[in-house]
Amino acid sequence: MSAKQTKKKSAATAVKHRAKETAATAVKEKKQIAARLIPIYIMGKRYEVPEGLTIMKAMEYAGYILIRGCGCRGGTCGACGTFYRKPGDYKLQVALACQKTVEPDMYIAQIPFFPANRAAYDFAGLTAAPEEVFKLYPELFRCVACNSCTKACPQGIEVMDAISALKQGNITVAAQLSFDCIQCGLCTSRCFGELAQYHMFQLARRIYGARIIPRAEHLAGIVKAVNEGKYDRFLDELKGTKEAELKKLYQEREIEPMAAGEDWKPKDSRYL
Amino acid sequence: MTKKASVTISPKKSRREFIKKVKELSGQNLQLCYQCGMCTGNCPAAANMDVSPRRIIELARLGLEEEIAGSRTVWVCASCLACAVNCPRGFDLARVMEAIRLLTLRKNVDRVRPEDIPPQERGDLPQIAMVSGLRKLTG
Amino acid sequence: MSLAYYPGCTLKTRARNLEEPAVASMEALGLKLDEVPRWNCCGAVYSLADDDLIHQVAPVRNLIRVKKQGKSELVTLCAFCLNTLKRANLLMKQDVAKRDTLNDFIDEGIDYGGEVKVLHLLEVLRDRIGWEALSRKVKLPLHGLRAAPYYGCTLLRPREIAIDNVENPTVLGDFLRALGAGPVDFPESTRCCGSYQVVSSPGDIAEYARPILNSALSHGAEALVLTCPLCDYNLGRGQKELIKKGSGFKEMPLIYFTQLLALALGLGPQACHFELNHGGPESLLKEKNLLPQTRSVQLIEG
Numbered sequence: 001m002s003a004k005q006t007k008k009k010s011a012a013t014a015v016k017h018r019a020k021e022t023a024a025t026a027v028k029e030k031k032q033i034a035a036r037l038i039p040i041y042i043m044g045k046r047y048e049v050p051e052g053l054t055i056m057k058a059m060e061y062a063g064y065i066l067i068r069g070c071g072c073r074g075g076t077c078g079a080c081g082t083f084y085r086k087p088g089d090y091k092l093q094v095a096l097a098c099q100k101t102v103e104p105d106m107y108i109a110q111i112p113f114f115p116a117n118r119a120a121y122d123f124a125g126l127t128a129a130p131e132e133v134f135k136l137y138p139e140l141f142r143c144v145a146c147n148s149c150t151k152a153c154p155q156g157i158e159v160m161d162a163i164s165a166l167k168q169g170n171i172t173v174a175a176q177l178s179f180d181c182i183q184c185g186l187c188t189s190r191c192f193g194e195l196a197q198y199h200m201f202q203l204a205r206r207i208y209g210a211r212i213i214p215r216a217e218h219l220a221g222i223v224k225a226v227n228e229g230k231y232d233r234f235l236d237e238l239k240g241t242k243e244a245e246l247k248k249l250y251q252e253r254e255i256e257p258m259a260a261g262e263d264w265k266p267k268d269s270r271y272l
Numbered sequence: 273m274t275k276k277a278s279v280t281i282s283p284k285k286s287r288r289e290f291i292k293k294v295k296e297l298s299g300q301n302l303q304l305c306y307q308c309g310m311c312t313g314n315c316p317a318a319a320n321m322d323v324s325p326r327r328i329i330e331l332a333r334l335g336l337e338e339e340i341a342g343s344r345t346v347w348v349c350a351s352c353l354a355c356a357v358n359c360p361r362g363f364d365l366a367r368v369m370e371a372i373r374l375l376t377l378r379k380n381v382d383r384v385r386p387e388d389i390p391p392q393e394r395g396d397l398p399q400i401a402m403v404s405g406l407r408k409l410t411g
Numbered sequence: 412m413s414l415a416y417y418p419g420c421t422l423k424t425r426a427r428n429l430e431e432p433a434v435a436s437m438e439a440l441g442l443k444l445d446e447v448p449r450w451n452c453c454g455a456v457y458s459l460a461d462d463d464l465i466h467q468v469a470p471v472r473n474l475i476r477v478k479k480q481g482k483s484e485l486v487t488l489c490a491f492c493l494n495t496l497k498r499a500n501l502l503m504k505q506d507v508a509k510r511d512t513l514n515d516f517i518d519e520g521i522d523y524g525g526e527v528k529v530l531h532l533l534e535v536l537r538d539r540i541g542w543e544a545l546s547r548k549v550k551l552p553l554h555g556l557r558a559a560p561y562y563g564c565t566l567l568r569p570r571e572i573a574i575d576n577v578e579n580p581t582v583l584g585d586f587l588r589a590l591g592a593g594p595v596d597f598p599e600s601t602r603c604c605g606s607y608q609v610v611s612s613p614g615d616i617a618e619y620a621r622p623i624l625n626s627a628l629s630h631g632a633e634a635l636v637l638t639c640p641l642c643d644y645n646l647g648r649g650q651k652e653l654i655k656k657g658s659g660f661k662e663m664p665l666i667y668f669t670q671l672l673a674l675a676l677g678l679g680p681q682a683c684h685f686e687l688n689h690g691g692p693e694s695l696l697k698e699k700n701l702l703p704q705t706r707s708v709q710l711i712e713g
């Protein structure tokens with residue numbers, strides 16, 4: 001058996017194993033949860049799931065094994081973008097499956113991935129000029145200001161305004177408006193102009209971070225001091241300390257109070 | 273400038289559906305034109321066209337879709353409206369040009385691909401050129 | 412007093428030399444240009460198809476933002492923006508069915524019916540301030556400058572939105588006269604520069620520019636006066652290519668009308684961003700004694 005085949009086989013076993021495990025937890029949960037069951041529709045099929053679950057947990061409860069379309073389970077990775085609709089409401093709703101709790105009669109489809117081309121570039125060669133974005137993403141100019149993207153963003157980002165800012169050559173505003181983007185791709189799935197907004201935003205934030213916001217001067221000072229060995233002695237001291245003593249030091253360390261002012265200094269200023 | 277002096281018309285070649293769509297999209301009554309040629313005379317792009325603006329109307333009202341599709345005329349039109357303001361019949365030829373462009377663009381066929389514009393050009397062209405160009409030449 | 416002002420994308424990058432002198436000049440004339448909050452690209456070209464509403468969304472959304480801003484008049488500097496916004500406004504005024512569909516779709520919580528008046532800055536100068544009042548404000552008359560007004564397409568076509576007589580426009584010439592310059596009229600002043608064709612056929616642009624430049628030159632123009640960043644790009648690029656091809660004429664400066672306004676009002680070249688112009692207008696302006704020395708230069712010399 002080749003190495004590749006072995007790998008494939010073990011992957012398959014892993015999936016099967018996980019399936020068993022999930023099923024087992026699901027049964028356990030079914031027994032434990034006395035919660036009311038509510039109907040939801042996943043890709044058109046009806047399931048009854050306990051209320052209070054997130055969409056993601058409800059899908060797993062219904063028997064789905066998520067190997068894509070789920071990552072952090074904490075609302076930050078952007079893997080679990082989801083569209084849903086409720087009967088009697090024409091509006092398309094968006095959510096992160098790991099964050100949104102199920103509601104009765106939701107029609108759900110997760111969009112784990114949406115095709116969007118990311119331009120290839122050598123960042124070292126890029127300047128802060130707006131033309132850098134124009135060169136890499138000329139389709140930017142196909143935006144028609146329909147606002148579908150803003151309506152689709154689970155992060156509440158004003159996507160259309162950020163695209164507008166890029167068209168106007170304002171990388172700073174685009175980077176700031178899109179700061180909370182988790183690259184779920186829901187905006188892209190709805191775009192009339194067929195733009196890949198989130199890749200453009202990522203470029204804008206990179207340019208903003210590296211070329212536009214001023215460098216922190218004090219940080220440069222500290223880096224210089226570190227490189228010149230100012231802290232070597234203290235580190236050596238720590239390295240030579242016994243574990244119990246280290247723990248004690250750690251527990252008793254002085255912490256800057258939340259509301260400390262600019263001029264706050266620790267009592268022990270030996271290491272400053 | 274004009275490729276052919278004459279075309280053959282036959283019921284087989286004439287496309288009723290095409291005439292109807294051009295009328296609908298452009299909102300123009302194609303029969304209004306009396307073929308005076310003022311439009312062609314005032315068109316700044318006529319030198320680059322293989323079928324003159326005047327002739328486009330003639331072909332359109334005969335339903336000769338293939339003749340029109342094979343010509344570059346509607347793609348060379350700059351929507352400058354010199355034809356429209358100079359037409360003694362109040363006919364808006366620029367809208368017919370747009371209608372014919374859209375019949376292609378709406379089939380998801382683009383005239384220019386943004387990716388094919390050289391990166392150096394993309395950085396050099398002002399936004400106003402890119403926005404208007406992509407609006408007129410992509411679907 | 413202040414007027415709602417719509418800049419357009421290019422005026423924020425390449426055509427700052429169209430915007431900045433206008434803002435400074437209007438302030439000097441006592442009219443503040445108040446930028447529309449959250450404006451978006453107007454789409455540059457007006458859609459000519461009867462059933463195409465999606466491309467009306469961008470201009471109409473801007474007009475709604477003007478209404479939300481509490482303004483009833485909107486000024487533009489860019490001729491393309493004027494054209495698109497004014498035509499979309501006309502559609503909202505005249506076509507009830509389309510108006511309803513667009514209002515529903517745009518969903519900004521406001522019913523818009525074309526009530527904002529869309530103006531070009533030249534109209535504000537002509538109809539609000541007046542040529543005579545303007546000429547009284549001139550501190551540095553542009554005497555001896557033989558500048559040719561170039562209108563292009565979008566200020567004058569179609570007829571319904573023209574800011575002046577379609578066949579025989581005079582507004583730019585009157586404007587130049589008020590500033591003390593001698594306008595040079597030429598027959599090709601409303602001929603198209605090639606517009607968006609530069610995107611698909613950049614090679615054709617020089618041939619669009621040729622008749623325009625030839626006509627202006629043969630009537631004795633020393634510079635072309637423009638209102639549109641796309642005209643500026645196409646004529647500038649076309650001109651360079653013609654010179655490269657050895658067509659025998661020397662490069663003619665292209666100047667935005669707002670730059671001449673700022674100069675004449677005595678705001679100095681600092682307001683004008685001449686470094687962004689095609690055809691190096693500075694040497695021509697210097698030759699005509701129209702570039703007063705900037706303060707820093709005086710300080711250095713003094």
Ligand code: SF4
Pocket residue numbers: 152153154155156157159180181182183184185186187188197198
């Ligand atoms: S901007 Fe787009 S990709 Fe980013 S979070 Fe919003 S919808 Fe997702």
Ligand code: SF4
Pocket residue numbers: 142143144145146147148149150159160163187190191192193194195197
């Ligand atoms: S969905 Fe696309 S076309 Fe519509 S406003 Fe957003 S970026 Fe523009």
Ligand code: SF4
Pocket residue numbers: 304305306307308309310311312326329355358359360361362363365
């Ligand atoms: S100018 Fe008008 S009437 Fe004359 S050929 Fe052209 S469209 Fe027809």
Ligand code: SF4
Pocket residue numbers: 311314315316317318325348349350351352353354355356365366369
């Ligand atoms: S709108 Fe088109 S066809 Fe009409 S004059 Fe202008 S370029 Fe020619």
Ligand code: FES
Pocket residue numbers: 069070071072073074075076077078079080081096097098099
């Ligand atoms: S799983 Fe990461 S955001 Fe939902």
